[in-house]
Amino acid sequence: RKEVEQDPGPFNVPEGATVAFNCTYSNSASQSFFWYRQDCRKEPKLLMSVYSSGNEDGRFTAQLNRASQYISLLIRDSKLSDSATYLCVVPNSGGYQKVTFGIGTKLQVIP
């Protein structure tokens, strides 16, 4: 099983819709998880950190399911500006303070 797996999409959703991405991970000992947003040809930017069961920030909710080893990102009331690639990030089982990035899920919000 890969350290982290994501559906690359693309997810095409209308403005105002709710969309959810899942990401599975293999290292059951992982404690901290992250979602990054990456716009085309730009650097990844930290969107949310998940240290316990979940985290909420406005329209964005990240949830952690340790039993099934997946994290999810829920975006409510999608905006055109939410169009981007969303990267799931998990601790790297091979070393202290390293992380592994998922390939990313592409979201396109359409008017």
Add this chain to the structure above:
Amino acid sequence: DAEITQSPRHKITETGRQVTLACHQTWNHNNMFWYRQDLGHGLRLIHYSYGVQDTNKGEVSDGYSVSRSNTEDLPLTLESAASSQTSVYFCASSPGIGKASNEQFFGPGTRLTVL
């Protein structure tokens, strides 16, 4: 405001040349990382450092080297550039301590083309 910068932002070079990409952070972070990003592969770790004088190989380190002589800088050197090293290179840093020790912040990237 604290930040992380990379230079140059774009570079075209020839096969066989030595190239150095600069990364400078003012966060005073202990950890620094170099990644490359290619279509279909996502971000792959090249080298990383947990502090001054510490360097470690990542998953795709062949043909690359780094040095950490101070907290702020982690230059990445391509010893003899190859066309397979054409990519976008991102530098990142993370605190290394505290609850947010693993939260990485990225520079704007360097787009390198090897002809």
